[in-house]
Amino acid sequence: MTHAYPTKVLYIDMTKKSYRSVERPELFAQYLGGTGAAIKLLEEHCPAGIDPYAPEAPLIFSVGPLTGLFPLASKTVAMFKSPLTGNLGESHAGGRAAQAIRMAGYGAIVITGASELPVYVAIHGATVHFRDATSIWGMKSLFTAGSIIRGGEPGAGVRSIIRIGRGGENKVAFGSATTETYRHFGRLGMGAVMGSKKIKAFVISGERSIPVEDKKKYRDLYDQIFKAAVESPVMKKYHDLGTAGNVMTMQKLKAMPTRNLQSGSFEHAEAISGESLASKYLGRRLACAHCPVGCIHIAAVREPYENEPYFYKTTMVGYDWELIYALGSMLGIGDPDGMFLLIDEVEKVGVDSMSAGVCLAWATEAQEKGVITEKETMELKLAWGDWKTYIKAMEHLVNQPNDFYKALAKGSAHAASVYGGADYALAFGGNEMPGYPTGPASYLGFLLGTRHSHLDNAGYSLDQNAIKSGKAMTPPQIVDELMKEEFWRQILTSLCVCLFARGIYTPEVVRESLAVAGYTFTDAEILALGRSIYRDKYAFKLKHGFSFDTIAKPGRIFEAVAPTGPFDRTFIDEGLAHAKKKIGELIAE
Amino acid sequence: MKLKVIDAQRCVGCQLCMFACSRRSGIGGLSNSCIGVKSAGGMSKGFTVIVCRSCKNPPCARACPVDALEVRPEGGVRLKAERCIGCGACRNACILKAVFWNNETQKPLICVQCGICAKYCPHGVLELRKDTGKEEVRS
Numbered sequence: 001m002t003h004a005y006p007t008k009v010l011y012i013d014m015t016k017k018s019y020r021s022v023e024r025p026e027l028f029a030q031y032l033g034g035t036g037a038a039i040k041l042l043e044e045h046c047p048a049g050i051d052p053y054a055p056e057a058p059l060i061f062s063v064g065p066l067t068g069l070f071p072l073a074s075k076t077v078a079m080f081k082s083p084l085t086g087n088l089g090e091s092h093a094g095g096r097a098a099q100a101i102r103m104a105g106y107g108a109i110v111i112t113g114a115s116e117l118p119v120y121v122a123i124h125g126a127t128v129h130f131r132d133a134t135s136i137w138g139m140k141s142l143f144t145a146g147s148i149i150r151g152g153e154p155g156a157g158v159r160s161i162i163r164i165g166r167g168g169e170n171k172v173a174f175g176s177a178t179t180e181t182y183r184h185f186g187r188l189g190m191g192a193v194m195g196s197k198k199i200k201a202f203v204i205s206g207e208r209s210i211p212v213e214d215k216k217k218y219r220d221l222y223d224q225i226f227k228a229a230v231e232s233p234v235m236k237k238y239h240d241l242g243t244a245g246n247v248m249t250m251q252k253l254k255a256m257p258t259r260n261l262q263s264g265s266f267e268h269a270e271a272i273s274g275e276s277l278a279s280k281y282l283g284r285r286l287a288c289a290h291c292p293v294g295c296i297h298i299a300a301v302r303e304p305y306e307n308e309p310y311f312y313k314t315t316m317v318g319y320d321w322e323l324i325y326a327l328g329s330m331l332g333i334g335d336p337d338g339m340f341l342l343i344d345e346v347e348k349v350g351v352d353s354m355s356a357g358v359c360l361a362w363a364t365e366a367q368e369k370g371v372i373t374e375k376e377t378m379e380l381k382l383a384w385g386d387w388k389t390y391i392k393a394m395e396h397l398v399n400q401p402n403d404f405y406k407a408l409a410k411g412s413a414h415a416a417s418v419y420g421g422a423d424y425a426l427a428f429g430g431n432e433m434p435g436y437p438t439g440p441a442s443y444l445g446f447l448l449g450t451r452h453s454h455l456d457n458a459g460y461s462l463d464q465n466a467i468k469s470g471k472a473m474t475p476p477q478i479v480d481e482l483m484k485e486e487f488w489r490q491i492l493t494s495l496c497v498c499l500f501a502r503g504i505y506t507p508e509v510v511r512e513s514l515a516v517a518g519y520t521f522t523d524a525e526i527l528a529l530g531r532s533i534y535r536d537k538y539a540f541k542l543k544h545g546f547s548f549d550t551i552a553k554p555g556r557i558f559e560a561v562a563p564t565g566p567f568d569r570t571f572i573d574e575g576l577a578h579a580k581k582k583i584g585e586l587i588a589e
Numbered sequence: 590m591k592l593k594v595i596d597a598q599r600c601v602g603c604q605l606c607m608f609a610c611s612r613r614s615g616i617g618g619l620s621n622s623c624i625g626v627k628s629a630g631g632m633s634k635g636f637t638v639i640v641c642r643s644c645k646n647p648p649c650a651r652a653c654p655v656d657a658l659e660v661r662p663e664g665g666v667r668l669k670a671e672r673c674i675g676c677g678a679c680r681n682a683c684i685l686k687a688v689f690w691n692n693e694t695q696k697p698l699i700c701v702q703c704g705i706c707a708k709y710c711p712h713g714v715l716e717l718r719k720d721t722g723k724e725e726v727r728s
Contacts, residue, residue, distance in 0.1 A: 183632055208693065209611070284633070
């Protein structure tokens with residue numbers, strides 16, 4: 001039988017500037033692709049104790065068997081050792097990267113070694129070029145670097161350009177990589193890993209066919225998924241307001257992360273709400289390749305030039321819930337123009353927006369409390385809502401002109417370990433919090449998720465169910481549910497399906513689509529695979545220093561008023577102890 | 590019937606049209622697409638949607654040295670694949686860049702105005718319209 005899953009892994013050695021492509025069908029036959037294939041490749045190339053910036057440390061991209069075949073399977077999974085958490089770095093990006101990698105002929109790419117001079121790597125089908133990037137290294141904006149690369153490379157329309165800014169170049173531990181201007185490998189520092197290898201960008205393109213055995217079944221299932229996607233009210237929500245629609249939902253829940261989580265409601269929420277931004281700023285919507293939804297919202301921000309009347313600069317700034325929370329309410333910024341200009345700064349330098357916002361929020365509170373002074377901030381007086389000063393602080397954070405900014409560039413937890421204020425450094429396992437402070441399930445989710453991301457296990461939805469039903473769950477019940485959800489999500493992310501489409505890719509659709517791609521998995525086998533990928537990820541984390549016993553729980557989360565009602569340290573510790581036992585058993589299996 | 594780009598401003602760049610066109614023959618991927626969606630100089634500037642205008646006097650057919658492109662009475666061309674030598678002259682002759690190329694077969698991809706792309710466009714960018722017989726002003 002013809003199978004439609006990828007088989008090739010491209011290995012690139014940045015030190016030798018060499019590459020080879022290896023047929024590894026078993027990798028994709030057994031582990032699908034995405035998360036499943038990437039963790040296996042990471043195990044092969046990333047030994048315990050390795051420095052995340054060591055030349056030998058690998059950077060892995062992986063796509064799925066449904067990429068290029070069915071809609072919504074548009075994510076690329078990246079794995080690396082995270083310079084921010086010191087253990088598993090896993091980041092997913094949309095855009096056109098997944099399609100480009102698959103269409104170039106690969107299921108995964110493994111990059112090791114480091115270049116002496118800055119280069120960008122152009123992968124066009126079977127050929128890899130190493131191009132000099134010294135003249136675009138250190139450029140103020142990564143957008144400019146992107147447009148220069150765009151002008152000189154083939155593959156317009158079917159290529160992806162994954163680039164870093166100064167954040168990645170200067171090894172900010174949460175330096176990100178941007179693809180197609182508005183999508184990111186945002187979290188956990190993939191951009192810094194690229195920077196350590198002196199890789200300014202990847203350009204990837206290709207156009208191939210993916211033959212399928214049963215054409216009729218393929219067409220029918222395609223139409224079923226397409227129809228579900230365009231008719232789904234959930235997907236319409238993502239298209240209309242996008243995740244920015246969460247602002248008013250979170251505000252009503254009293255879970256709007258405000259001024260470093262000192263409050264759960266923000267007096268300017270309305271001004272930065274999805275509804276308000278859409279009516280006043282929305283200029284364009286974009287979609288990832290092969291996704292009918294178009295959830296990417298772009299604001300047209302008009303800035304007057306101060307000394308020239310009737311002369312304006314218009315900047316197109318992407319926004320969503322995470323950006324609004326981290327660079328808006330968390331910093332007390334209620335002026336949408338100011339918030340957009342800060343977002344634009346964060347985009348230009350190329351760092352993770354959530355980590356950046358939470359680091360600045362910690363620094364603001366630390367300065368208020370006298371833990372740091374203007375000596376540390378280099379004369380800046382950080383103050384809630386003062387976006388102009390935050391833009392200056394971002395420049396310092398990226399350029400790291402003194403010890404304080406050097407420490408802050410390693411993350412809020414690290415900076416707090418040097419200067420104090422750990423109780424209000426809102427990082428979990430070293431990763432700054434996402435914007436879902438709904439209650440204990442959400443926090444247990446951040447602490448236990450393999451990526452410390454809300455998307456690992458959706459703890460916030462357990463909290464929301466508890467709020468609605470009035471029935472509180474016990475810590476072990478929460479942990480069991482979180483683990484179960486995360487098992488299943490390993491399958492979705494191994495298929496590289498966008499998690500927004502998790503309601504469309506039901507277990508039945510997953511089984512059917514895998515059958516079209518040439519797999520013979522049963523439902524039970526699919527579930528077992530999800531469990532085993534989760535186990536492998538945890539085994540990696542534990543090998544690289546993750547500990548249930550020492551993971552920090554910032555005191556602020558116990559003081560903040562959670563919509564679920566109060567909970568204490570014992571509650572969270574009980575959950576962690578249960579997880580330690582369960583995950584220990586899983587690994588021993 | 591003729592394919593028309595009715596509003597490129599509505600395009601979100603999802604490329605479902607390209608995948609639909611490529612899927613006509615029941616295969617996945619992008620090797621077979623006769624329609625192109627490209628950013629208009631970066632994603633922030635929106636998209637250009639490239640479709641065949643089915644010219645009445647098609648330059649692609651005039652450029653073909655082996656008469657592999659047959660001019661249709663209603664405009665546009667049909668590819669006689671068995672005659673095609675894959676020289677690429679048709680592609681070079683089309684200033685719209687609407688003659689696409691299959692790198693696997695090394696032959697041109699010619700739009701047959703079937704409208705499958707429009708059927709899968711979720712955002713109202715494309716439409717298959719009845720041919721008026723006139724040389725229309727089109728975007």
